[in-house]
Structure formats: structure tokens, C-alpha cells
Amino acid sequence: MTESFYTVPGAPHLTLLSDLHNRDYRPAVKSLQKREPALICITGDLIYGGIPEDDESPLHTQPNALALLRACATIAPTYVSLGNHEWMLDEEDLREMASTGATVLDNAWVEHDGLAIGGLTSGHVMRHRRRLSNLTDEERNSRRYPNEERIADIFKSPAEMLLERVPDDDWLMSFAAAPGYHILLSHHPEYRHLVPKEVELMLSGHAHGGQWRIFGHGVFAPGQGIWPKLTKGVYDDRLVVSAGLSNTAPVPRFFNPTEVVYIRG
Ligand SMILES: [Fe+2]
Incomplete structure (x- = not known):
């Protein structure tokens, strides 16, 4: 794991964590204890979102997710948004x-010390919620978690994915109109076009650095396809994408270490 340090004009001292996927959280916490950021932002995918076994909460079968949150909250104010792997989490989980x-x-925002901090929930989560709302009461009550959802269609084209998995961006205008410096946590960097220009900083993950990096460019990212544009680093002084804290793909990462990202103004 590496530490990456970026400068974004106007930004507070904060850290961006993403895509833990239930891997060992302790190296990241060690880094945070040393660097002492004023704010910790986590852009989702704390867990690996397979189908919950025995209808048990993934937060219980994958304990590193809650452990990371607990550890972070003792270090600095911690904010977390939901990624695609959190598609099944219900209100009790939240x-x-x-x-x-x-x-x-x-899909909410809060004020914090002159900042407005929002979290844009993954469209994968919204798709699942829409699907749940179409079930009968009997179907809904038969299991806590469904047993047919699949996340394995990451190889669909970005256009197909977007059509099926639409995030709820209705609240972004009121968020952008709030006073203060705006930070939006959005697991998906490819949602950039949805974000109002008043939002000074967008934080993302999901792309895992493009899995392999060739001449500093990622090769593949879910939701962006081959030769993705937004995989790691700072874009237009406004979007910061983390390569993430873990590898979940069945292939190794090349020239693409996992990372904790630190941002300063
Ligand atoms: Fe993701």
C-alpha cells in the first residue's frame, strides 16, 4: 500500500479511502494515525457484494468494513457513501x-465546519431499491436479502450500465446551493457529468486504478470500459479518484499499488 499526496486549491486537509472490499484495514489506519487528517472520506465498497450467505448481513460476515469505520471515527470525523458492492444493504445495515x-x-448532505459534505449513492443500490419496491409484501418478507441479484455484469458497456443503474441526483442542486466548500463523495467517478459546477471537490474510487497501469494509464474500469479516463489522481483540480485499498479482480494489479490518498489545499 502506498500513500498518495495531492494538492487541490481550497480543499481542507482530508483523506480519501475507497474500495476496502473487506480486506485488511489496519495498514490504512496506521497511515491515518501518522498523518492525522482533519477529515476522513470513504467512497464506498467497504464490502464485497456477493449474495449474502444464509441471509446474514454482509456487515457481519465481512467484519473489516465496520472495523474500519470504527477505527476511522476515533481518528477524525468520518463520512461514508455507498458503492455498487453495497447494493443490498438495508436500513438496519445503514x-x-x-x-x-x-x-x-x-443521497444526503450535512454541514461540517464550513463545509457541505454529500454522498451520492451508487446507481446499483438505487436499481436494487427500485426492484424491491416492485415486490409483493410476501416476497419482500420471505428473506431479508434477495437471492437473485448479480453484480457480475461489470463487462456490460458503460451505456448499458447507466441505463439500468441510474443514481438519484435530484438532491444535488440543493446541496450545491448550500453555503460553504462542497465535497461530494461519489463512488463512481463516471458520475462526474451529473455534478453541479458549484461543487468544488468530488471524491471517487471504483475504478481500482484501471487494474493494470501502462505508461501511467489504467487499462479497464467497470462503468468506463477499456482505456478508462478516470482511474487514479486529480482531474481538472476538482475530481480526485483513489485506486482503492484492495484488489478484487481475479487478475493481479500491475504498476498499480493500493493506496491511501491525502488531499490538501
Ligand atoms: Fe465499485
């Missing part, structure tokens, strides 16, 4: 995440 001391931003 309450459990909040009980760690972290603030869960599920």
Missing part, C-alpha cells in the same frame, strides 16, 4: 454503519 460513529451519506 444504522449499524452509523453506530460506529461514522456519518453515512445516502
Whole structure:
């Protein structure tokens, strides 16, 4: 794991964590304890979003997610948004995440010390919620978690993915109109076009650095396809993308270490 340090004009001293996917959280926490950021922003995919076994909460079968949140909340104010792998989490799960001391931003924003901090929930989560709303009461009550959802269609084209998995961006205008410096946590960097220009800083993950990096350029990212544009680093002084804290693909990463990102103004 590496530490990456970026400058974004006007930004507070903060860290960006993403894509833990239930891997060992301790190296990241060690880094945070040393660097002491004023704010910790986590852009989702804390867990690996397969189908919940035995209808048990993934937060219980994958304990590193809550452990990371708990550890972060003791270091600095911690904000977390939801990624595609969190598609199945229900209200009880979100309450459990909040009980760690972290603030869960599920298509919501809060004020914090002159900042407005929002969390744009993954369209994968919204797709699942829309699907749940179409079930009968009997179907909904038969299991806590569904057993047919698949996330394995990451090789669909970006256009197909976007059509099926639409995020809820209705609240972004009121968020952007709030006073203060705006930070938007959005797991997906490819949602950049949805973000109002008043939002000074967007934080993202999901692309895992493009899995392999050739001459500093990622090769593939879900939602962006081959030769993705937004995989790691600072874009237009406004979007910062983390390469993430873990590898989940069945192939190794090349020239693409996992990372904790630090940002300063
Ligand atoms: Fe993701």
C-alpha cells in the first residue's frame, strides 16, 4: 500500500479511502494515525457484494468494513457513501454503519465546519431499491436479502450500465446551493457529468486504478470500459479518484499499488 499526496486549491486537509472490499484495514489506519487528517472520506465498497450467505448481513460476515469505520471515527470525523458492492444493504445495515460513529451519506448532505459534505449513492443500490419496491409484501418478507441479484455484469458497456443503474441526483442542486466548500463523495467517478459546477471537490474510487497501469494509464474500469479516463489522481483540480485499498479482480494489479490518498489545499 502506498500513500498518495495531492494538492487541490481550497480543499481542507482530508483523506480519501475507497474500495476496502473487506480486506485488511489496519495498514490504512496506521497511515491515518501518522498523518492525522482533519477529515476522513470513504467512497464506498467497504464490502464485497456477493449474495449474502444464509441471509446474514454482509456487515457481519465481512467484519473489516465496520472495523474500519470504527477505527476511522476515533481518528477524525468520518463520512461514508455507498458503492455498487453495497447494493443490498438495508436500513438496519445503514444504522449499524452509523453506530460506529461514522456519518453515512445516502443521497444526503450535512454541514461540517464550513463545509457541505454529500454522498451520492451508487446507481446499483438505487436499481436494487427500485426492484424491491416492485415486490409483493410476501416476497419482500420471505428473506431479508434477495437471492437473485448479480453484480457480475461489470463487462456490460458503460451505456448499458447507466441505463439500468441510474443514481438519484435530484438532491444535488440543493446541496450545491448550500453555503460553504462542497465535497461530494461519489463512488463512481463516471458520475462526474451529473455534478453541479458549484461543487468544488468530488471524491471517487471504483475504478481500482484501471487494474493494470501502462505508461501511467489504467487499462479497464467497470462503468468506463477499456482505456478508462478516470482511474487514479486529480482531474481538472476538482475530481480526485483513489485506486482503492484492495484488489478484487481475479487478475493481479500491475504498476498499480493500493493506496491511501491525502488531499490538501
Ligand atoms: Fe465499485
